Amino acid sequence: MEDEETHLTQNKQIILKNFIEGRNPRETDLEFKISKVSLRIPKGSGGVVVKNLYLSCDPYMRGRMRDFNGSYIPPFVPGSVIQGFGVSKVVDSNDPNFKIGDLVTGFTGWEEYSLLQKTEQLKKIQPGDIPPSYYVGLLGMPGFTAYAGFYEVCSPKQGDYVFVSAASGAVGQLVGQLAKLHGCYVVGSAGTNQKVDLLKNKLGFDEAFNYKEEPDLNSTLKRYFPQGIDIYFDNVGGSMLDAALLNMKIHGRIAICGMVSHVSYTEGIQNLFMLITKRIRMQGFLQSDYVHLFPKFLEFIISNYKQGNVIYIEDMTEGLENAPDAFAGLFSGKNVGKKVICITHE
Amino acid sequence: MEDEETHLTQNKQIILKNFIEGRNPRETDLEFKISKVSLRIPKGSGGVVVKNLYLSCDPYMRGRMRDFNGSYIPPFVPGSVIQGFGVSKVVDSNDPNFKIGDLVTGFTGWEEYSLLQKTEQLKKIQPGDIPPSYYVGLLGMPGFTAYAGFYEVCSPKQGDYVFVSAASGAVGQLVGQLAKLHGCYVVGSAGTNQKVDLLKNKLGFDEAFNYKEEPDLNSTLKRYFPQGIDIYFDNVGGSMLDAALLNMKIHGRIAICGMVSHVSYTEGIQNLFMLITKRIRMQGFLQSDYVHLFPKFLEFIISNYKQGNVIYIEDMTEGLENAPDAFAGLFSGKNVGKKVICITHE
Numbered sequence: 001m002e003d004e005e006t007h008l009t010q011n012k013q014i015i016l017k018n019f020i021e022g023r024n025p026r027e028t029d030l031e032f033k034i035s036k037v038s039l040r041i042p043k044g045s046g047g048v049v050v051k052n053l054y055l056s057c058d059p060y061m062r063g064r065m066r067d068f069n070g071s072y073i074p075p076f077v078p079g080s081v082i083q084g085f086g087v088s089k090v091v092d093s094n095d096p097n098f099k100i101g102d103l104v105t106g107f108t109g110w111e112e113y114s115l116l117q118k119t120e121q122l123k124k125i126q127p128g129d130i131p132p133s134y135y136v137g138l139l140g141m142p143g144f145t146a147y148a149g150f151y152e153v154c155s156p157k158q159g160d161y162v163f164v165s166a167a168s169g170a171v172g173q174l175v176g177q178l179a180k181l182h183g184c185y186v187v188g189s190a191g192t193n194q195k196v197d198l199l200k201n202k203l204g205f206d207e208a209f210n211y212k213e214e215p216d217l218n219s220t221l222k223r224y225f226p227q228g229i230d231i232y233f234d235n236v237g238g239s240m241l242d243a244a245l246l247n248m249k250i251h252g253r254i255a256i257c258g259m260v261s262h263v264s265y266t267e268g269i270q271n272l273f274m275l276i277t278k279r280i281r282m283q284g285f286l287q288s289d290y291v292h293l294f295p296k297f298l299e300f301i302i303s304n305y306k307q308g309n310v311i312y313i314e315d316m317t318e319g320l321e322n323a324p325d326a327f328a329g330l331f332s333g334k335n336v337g338k339k340v341i342c343i344t345h346e
Numbered sequence: 347m348e349d350e351e352t353h354l355t356q357n358k359q360i361i362l363k364n365f366i367e368g369r370n371p372r373e374t375d376l377e378f379k380i381s382k383v384s385l386r387i388p389k390g391s392g393g394v395v396v397k398n399l400y401l402s403c404d405p406y407m408r409g410r411m412r413d414f415n416g417s418y419i420p421p422f423v424p425g426s427v428i429q430g431f432g433v434s435k436v437v438d439s440n441d442p443n444f445k446i447g448d449l450v451t452g453f454t455g456w457e458e459y460s461l462l463q464k465t466e467q468l469k470k471i472q473p474g475d476i477p478p479s480y481y482v483g484l485l486g487m488p489g490f491t492a493y494a495g496f497y498e499v500c501s502p503k504q505g506d507y508v509f510v511s512a513a514s515g516a517v518g519q520l521v522g523q524l525a526k527l528h529g530c531y532v533v534g535s536a537g538t539n540q541k542v543d544l545l546k547n548k549l550g551f552d553e554a555f556n557y558k559e560e561p562d563l564n565s566t567l568k569r570y571f572p573q574g575i576d577i578y579f580d581n582v583g584g585s586m587l588d589a590a591l592l593n594m595k596i597h598g599r600i601a602i603c604g605m606v607s608h609v610s611y612t613e614g615i616q617n618l619f620m621l622i623t624k625r626i627r628m629q630g631f632l633q634s635d636y637v638h639l640f641p642k643f644l645e646f647i648i649s650n651y652k653q654g655n656v657i658y659i660e661d662m663t664e665g666l667e668n669a670p671d672a673f674a675g676l677f678s679g680k681n682v683g684k685k686v687i688c689i690t691h692e
Contacts, residue, residue: 063623071623237618251635256621268614272583275602275630277409277417282628284621289597 011037012320012343014110016076019067024331029065030082030324037113041092047117048098050088052108053346055320056136057327057339058084058170059260072286081109085136087125088114089346095119103127105135110323112343129306131314137338138312139301141287142170145257147297148290150178153255153283154231158183161225163244166235167208168195168313170338171257175233176205177310184231187224189240191333198313198336217243228252236260237269245271248278256284260331313337357383358666358689360456362422365413370677375411376428376670383459387438393463394444396434398454399692401666402482403673403685404430404516405606418632427455431482433471434460435692441465449473451481456669458689475652477660483684484658485647487633488516491603493643494636496524499601499629500577504529507571509590512581513554514541514659516684517603521579522551523656530577533570535586537679544659544682563589574598582606583615591617594624602630606677659683 015031041049061084064076076082086108090098098104098119106122108114116122125135137143149171150156162179166172167188176199179186187207188199199208207224214220221229221243228249234241237259244254275282304310315335317326323341330339361377387395407430410422422428432454436444444450444465452468454460462468471481483489495517496502508525512518513534522545525532533553534545545554553570560566567575567589574595580587583605590600621628650656661681663672669687676685 241618256618259619259622268616269618270614272587272602272615272630273605275628276605276632278630279632279635280630282621284624284626286622286625289625 008036011035013081027324027328041094049092052088054087054133055341056085087132145287146171146174148287149255160184160230162186162231163229164188164233221247242271245274254282354382357381373670373674387440395438398434400433400479401687402431433478491633492517492520494633495601506530506576508532508577509575510534510579567593588617591620600628
């Protein structure tokens with residue numbers, strides 16, 4: 001509701017309270033706050049004002065909550081609105097490339113309305129058969145991470161034995177489906193029986209297991225891969241990575257996509273000697289190094305989605321006020337599928 | 347001396363007493379023993395009898411002293427003679443490819459005389475300008491490990507910043523020289539000031555340091571590589587690998603050649619998250635995967651050796667009875683350069 005005198009509108013926001021260090025984010029690290037914003041763009045300022053519809057909850061955002069400038073992306077500012085990928089609708093524009101009503105995706109604020117100056121990072125979405133929220137998931141950074149990681153880092157071959165951890169997550173669920181399309185045998189791990197069921201019965205994984213019910217991950221992987229693992233797509237690090245190292249085949253490939261597990265930093269990884277005996281290539285990557293492939297990715301995924309070869313599971317939280325809880329839940333595996341916050345559907 | 351009645355000759359031997367587990371080899375794990383051997387090859391048995399001249403002490407042999415069959419090479423047999431690479435002279439032959447007096451290199455026993463049945467693994471050495479012992483070092487497995495690891499795993503470019511650990515060792519000293527020939531900037535680490543001096547003043551490294559005098563390897567590497575490391579050729583693992591991970595450049599490469607440090611297995615490697623933020627490729631390798639390149643390697647190294655572009659530092663121990671001490675010394679860094687045992691010079 002715009003105030004007639006001030007032209008200011010209420011703007012719900014999510015603020016970072018303080019930097020965190022050496023632990024996972026908690027709901028209380030973020031603050032829900034109501035502020036005011038002008039929906040009219042200041043003349044000559046450039047940019048657009050958008051109404052945010054969907055916000056993406058991504059594990060990499062943990063890194064922006066630390067007081068550390070040496071990473072590939074700068075930290076958030078305590079006391080200010082946090083940012084992330086989102087799907088938004090243009091409500092005012094000083095940029096000839098965007099008109100009021102356009103749907104866009106790109107970096108935005110965790111708030112109802114944002115003034116975005118860097119419009120070159122925004123991409124226009126054509127309304128169509130695909131849910132707009134998929135542009136921060138299947139067709140966004142997580143989907144492209146799966147695509148670039150699997151095809152460009154894992155060197156997959158038909159018949160390869162592929163293991164995916166955090167397999168029902170935003171990235172893992174697509175990695176598994178791409179591996180199946182490629183003719184691989186795919187096993188996924190997840191942290192609840194509900195997720196295991198999704199992997200086997202919805203996402204087409206050959207096998208899946210609940211790692212929380214497995215006392216010895218080394219024997220678990222031996223059971224699922226008696227012949228060894230060709231490709232491990234690692235979203236977690238920690239003791240799962242250590243167990244996978246023991247079960248890799250000679251000349252296996254490990255794509256290091258994420259390290260949600262804190263064991264990676266505290267206890268460390270013990271079995272790297274396997275890299276030598278099994279001549280393993282282990283490679284970290286970021287999707288941003290492969291942007292030249294993005295158009296090809298989009299075409300490939302949209303086509304496969306429309307043919308029903310690929311599906312995508314979202315876990316939608318309604319209401320910005322529930323965003324802190326939704327975000328913190330990522331690190332305890334509360335989300336089932338890609339976590340998205342819906343501020344409003346239109 | 348041959349016994350006239352039995353045709354048996356005294357044969358000094360080195361025996362593995364018992365398997366070891368979870369620790370480095372000690373002198374007392376090996377036993378010096380005198381046995382008897384026939385220097386005449388049994389009729390129709392095939393193979394050759396050789397007099398062993400030089401034996402190679404290599405860190406990988408630690409792995410053969412464990413009761414573990416899952417590695418790329420089977421364990422030694424307790425109570426029996428251990429094996430390794432050597433340079434030998436044929437004293438009797440049932441194989442038309444080898445005649446008495448031929449110099450050969452390949453797997454042999456740690457003893458004065460050996461009966462070798464698998465002659466297909468033996469290579470003939472042409473006597474020439476190159477010391478025969480170099481065929482277990484510069485022109486043997488360690489030299490080829492350096493060559494294959496540097497050119498095939500590290501993806502080197504002119505101007506790259508290269509760090510080599512255990513840099514004066516059998517492999518490291520050649521990696522550094524190859525990197526210099528390739529137009530790279532090269533820093534090496536070693537465990538004594540004598541070795542550091544060799545690296546800087548004999549082997550042509552740009553810089554070198556004694557890691558035992560450095561309280562914080564992370565700051566040490568920052569000092570030597572203010573702009574970061576493109577290539578880390580890792581011969582040690584452990585805390586040096588952890589420090590290197592923190593100092594890699596984006597898109598850096600780490601070749602995992604050896605893990606002498608026990609920290610790799612006990613405390614683990616903590617900084618693997620850097621693989622993601624810096625998009626590092628970390629690859630274990632064995633020279634045996636690159637045998638198709640061996641002839642090219644030999645030609646390249648012999649030519650560069652003759653032109654004085656490459657030198658090789660050996661640390662020769664005289665006498666088989668001193669072999670247990672020489673071998674154990676590998677794991678405390680007692681050797682200065684490639685460790686070779688000379689049983690006899692001819």
